[in-house]
Amino acid sequence: MKTLFALSSLLTILLTSSPSAQADWLQFRGPNGNGYIDGANPPTALSQDSIAWSAELPGRGLASPIIVGDNVIVTCASGPEQRQLHIYSFDQKTGVLRWHRQFWATGRTMTQSKTCVAAPSPASDGKHVYALFSSNDLYCFSLDGDLLWMRSLTLDYPNASNSLGLASSPIVAGERLIVQIENDSDSFAAGLNLESGVNEWKIARPKAANWTSPVALKAGNQVIVALQSSKGVLGVLPATGSEIWNFTKGAATIPSGAAAGDQLYIPSNGLTAIQTSKLTGEDPKKLWNEGQQRPGTASPLIVGDKIFVINGAGVLTCANRNSGERLWRLRLKGPFSGSPVSSGNNLFIFNEQGLGQCVEIGASEGKVISEIDLKETVLGTAALSGQAIYVRSDGHLWKLANP
Amino acid sequence: MKSFQPTLFFVSSWLALLLLGNGTTPHAGAATSTEIQKSINAINATGLEGKGNTQAGPAWKTLSKADTSAISPILQAMNGASPMARNWFRSALEVIVSQEIKSGKPLPINIIGDFLLNTNNSPQGRRLAYDLIALSDPDTAAKLIPGMLNDPSPQLRRDAVQGLIKEATDLQSAKKDAAASLLYRQALNSARDTDQIKKIAGQLKQLGNEVDLPRHFGFFTHWKVIAPFDNTNREGFDAVFAPEKEINLQAKYPSKEGKEIGWQDLALSDEYGMLDLNQPFGPLKEVTGYAYTEMEFDTARPAELRIGCKNAWKIWFNGQLIFARDEYHRGMKIDQYSLPIQLKKGKNSLLIKLCQNEQTQSWTVEWQAQIRICDASGTAILAKDRQPTPKAKKATRRKLKK
Numbered sequence: 001m002k003t004l005f006a007l008s009s010l011l012t013i014l015l016t017s018s019p020s021a022q023a024d025w026l027q028f029r030g031p032n033g034n035g036y037i038d039g040a041n042p043p044t045a046l047s048q049d050s051i052a053w054s055a056e057l058p059g060r061g062l063a064s065p066i067i068v069g070d071n072v073i074v075t076c077a078s079g080p081e082q083r084q085l086h087i088y089s090f091d092q093k094t095g096v097l098r099w100h101r102q103f104w105a106t107g108r109t110m111t112q113s114k115t116c117v118a119a120p121s122p123a124s125d126g127k128h129v130y131a132l133f134s135s136n137d138l139y140c141f142s143l144d145g146d147l148l149w150m151r152s153l154t155l156d157y158p159n160a161s162n163s164l165g166l167a168s169s170p171i172v173a174g175e176r177l178i179v180q181i182e183n184d185s186d187s188f189a190a191g192l193n194l195e196s197g198v199n200e201w202k203i204a205r206p207k208a209a210n211w212t213s214p215v216a217l218k219a220g221n222q223v224i225v226a227l228q229s230s231k232g233v234l235g236v237l238p239a240t241g242s243e244i245w246n247f248t249k250g251a252a253t254i255p256s257g258a259a260a261g262d263q264l265y266i267p268s269n270g271l272t273a274i275q276t277s278k279l280t281g282e283d284p285k286k287l288w289n290e291g292q293q294r295p296g297t298a299s300p301l302i303v304g305d306k307i308f309v310i311n312g313a314g315v316l317t318c319a320n321r322n323s324g325e326r327l328w329r330l331r332l333k334g335p336f337s338g339s340p341v342s343s344g345n346n347l348f349i350f351n352e353q354g355l356g357q358c359v360e361i362g363a364s365e366g367k368v369i370s371e372i373d374l375k376e377t378v379l380g381t382a383a384l385s386g387q388a389i390y391v392r393s394d395g396h397l398w399k400l401a402n403p
Numbered sequence: 404m405k406s407f408q409p410t411l412f413f414v415s416s417w418l419a420l421l422l423l424g425n426g427t428t429p430h431a432g433a434a435t436s437t438e439i440q441k442s443i444n445a446i447n448a449t450g451l452e453g454k455g456n457t458q459a460g461p462a463w464k465t466l467s468k469a470d471t472s473a474i475s476p477i478l479q480a481m482n483g484a485s486p487m488a489r490n491w492f493r494s495a496l497e498v499i500v501s502q503e504i505k506s507g508k509p510l511p512i513n514i515i516g517d518f519l520l521n522t523n524n525s526p527q528g529r530r531l532a533y534d535l536i537a538l539s540d541p542d543t544a545a546k547l548i549p550g551m552l553n554d555p556s557p558q559l560r561r562d563a564v565q566g567l568i569k570e571a572t573d574l575q576s577a578k579k580d581a582a583a584s585l586l587y588r589q590a591l592n593s594a595r596d597t598d599q600i601k602k603i604a605g606q607l608k609q610l611g612n613e614v615d616l617p618r619h620f621g622f623f624t625h626w627k628v629i630a631p632f633d634n635t636n637r638e639g640f641d642a643v644f645a646p647e648k649e650i651n652l653q654a655k656y657p658s659k660e661g662k663e664i665g666w667q668d669l670a671l672s673d674e675y676g677m678l679d680l681n682q683p684f685g686p687l688k689e690v691t692g693y694a695y696t697e698m699e700f701d702t703a704r705p706a707e708l709r710i711g712c713k714n715a716w717k718i719w720f721n722g723q724l725i726f727a728r729d730e731y732h733r734g735m736k737i738d739q740y741s742l743p744i745q746l747k748k749g750k751n752s753l754l755i756k757l758c759q760n761e762q763t764q765s766w767t768v769e770w771q772a773q774i775r776i777c778d779a780s781g782t783a784i785l786a787k788d789r790q791p792t793p794k795a796k797k798a799t800r801r802k803l804k805k
Contacts, residue, residue: 108740110739146464147460147491148456148463149456155451158726162730163733183730184733196453196456198453198456207729209733
């Protein structure tokens with residue numbers, strides 16, 4: 001009996017523990033939506049020897065890969081007018097394909113030539129994979145690739161599209177999948193049921209093109225979703241979409257904000273830090289504003305008490321997160337479309353030519369300590385998990401790890 | 404670099420799907436025909452805003468675990484299914500097929516081929532059927548393509564056109580210009596995708612051939628136009644100006660500036676059918692214009708009204724508002740929007756409202772649209788009273804004013 005009990009316990013441990021013993025990277029810019037992950041140990045001496053594996057993709061994408069357990073999930077679009085939508089799951093250890101699903105786009109696939117239909121990054125709650133495309137096609141899968149539900153948000157809302165392409169990445173917040181579909185004609189944000197995909201709520205949003213992604217903040221035990229647009233940032237409850245607060249000083253429509261607990265760092269008049277802790281309907285309190293720290297396309301990164309911004313000229317600025325005071329600057333090799341990510345004392349960023357740069361950020365000055373040239377266009381943001389960096393280029397998904 | 408590289412295995416997404424698994428394992432007992440039909444019904448019951456998703460997920464799982472007996476009913480289910488339902492079916496079918504091939508069993512090519520060769524079946528479904536055959540027997544599949552030059556499925560037709568373009572290009576390279584022209588002309592007759600049409604037309608012109616692209620696409624070339632009405636603060640989009648209340652081509656109305664304006668003729672010679680309101684009215688800002696045309700058809704039939712436009716626009720067909728969109732200067736292309744319409748036997752009418760906004764950047768000058776009527780494959784439906792395409796006027800050298 002004791003033996004049986006011991007075997008049962010062992011089985012339980014095996015079934016419930018993460019097989020890879022690594023933190024997942026479940027959405028665009030990681031678990032906190034600010035580019036940082038705790039406890040990962042990606043390679044810092046980047047070189048061609050760092051390429052653990054690469055997998056060919058049949059089409060382009062700007063979407064980041066996400067890491068869910070042993071799965072590396074990535075999307076792309078292929079074929080005439082990018083009408084073939086693909087969702088792939090690769091084994092994170094070996095790069096072997098686990099599953100691949102493909103669909104015909106049901107919405108408009110027109111985009112500006114630099115971006116593409118696979119621009120929004122997928123998201124996960126750890127049990128499901130949610131994949132959204134610029135065509136407004138949205139799919140939910142189990143981790144084994146079972147198709148659980150789908151939505152065609154263009155068939156649902158025929159004017160909800162942007163002829164330049166959409167790029168906002170969905171996030172899971174509380175029990176909802178938050179999607180932000182903003183454009184000149186029919187803008188909305190919605191909280192979808194994770195299990196069925198139906199709208200739990202849907203709110204009108206400013207009628208203006210917007211490519212930013214929702215960001216989740218934690219105010220005490222409460223999760224608040226920050227919806228950014230040219231008008232500012234609206235804080236809503238993920239369960240209901242109810243407005244909690246409204247920051248009305250305007251904000252960028254390409255780089256997204258970065259959250260640290262109940263504080264939000266917004267690309268607004270340069271960079272503006274706000275405190276959002278109160279759930280009493282009071283508007284957020286401005287902590288500081290720095291007009292010189294102006295994010296380009298890349299979204300800000302938060303590492304401890306520091307915030308990092310890359311401007312349109314490719315200059316990385318490190319500032320004190322509490323005061324906004326600039327600590328140091330470093331010119332990187334740009335230009336950048338993706339955002340920086342970090343774990344420990346290292347920052348990772350890939351430029352549009354596919355040059356990956358590892359920046360040591362723990363000292364009083366930043367320093368590029370290694371580079372890797374993937375020799376292929378990279379317009380997306382990397383993902384960090386375990387001992388590895390995952391990044392996608394126009395034609396491949398790459399895993400970089402220590403040899 | 405470590406030795407393992409999936410790239411080597413990744414010849415195509417399909418091949419990879421088969422070689423490297425599909426993430427599912429089949430049930431010991433495959434679904435019965437009753438279970439398959441029940442699952443198909445559940446997927447066909449899906450609708451807008453997530454309707455039926457809760458039932459469709461388990462239905463997909465049942466189908467994806469089925470054996471090859473499910474292939475025919477799933478392919479048949481593509482006929483008449485909604486775009487989303489077709490995606491549910493496609494995905495389930497791909498899993499079934501990959502499982503079969505993985506386990507070394509031959510695909511029922513005859514059953515799939517029956518579906519492919521019946522041109523009444525779903526165009527997307529038939530393309531999927533072709534891909535499945537190509538997977539199992541690529542040589543046979545390749546032999547089928549040339550016969551699909553006039554296939555109702557644009558996805559199949561495209562490959563046949565591509566083959567002909569390649570043959571014509573080879574002839575052109577060999578300096579056999581007359582033969583190349585002939586093949587390009589045959590390719591153009593069948594081409595429906597804009598990228599292929601542009602490529603073929605370019606080669607034909609290079610070889611000295613005349614090409615009537617407006618007729619090929621079915622762009623409307625003869626219009627009555629009237630402008631400028633107001634669009635200050637973009638309020639003209641919602642405002643109802645006189646042409647929306649009545650079509651009286653002899654009437655006069657007050658313009659934005661209070662002047663009297665009336666309908667005037669505009670004949671388009673642009674090879675891609677550009678209805679450019681800057682031509683007759685100048686590069687105005689914060690204005691609204693209308694264009695109207697009539698056409699006669701021999702028979703009533705369903706059709707698609709296709710539009711490319713980077714201004715805010717509304718369109719009425721036979722007096723009924725079909726679609727309205729208030730997006731400005733985010734880009735345009737041929738067939739940017741496809742709208743289902745019903746053609747009447749006899750006279751039909753088309754009215755489009757084009758709003759120009761206040762932006763002053765160089766890329767916001769355009770005040771234009773490209774409009775055509777075609778069938779679902781993109782084949783132009785030409786009016787019986789269609790006029791010849793106007794000849795482009797030769798550019799005249801302007802004298803500089805001293």
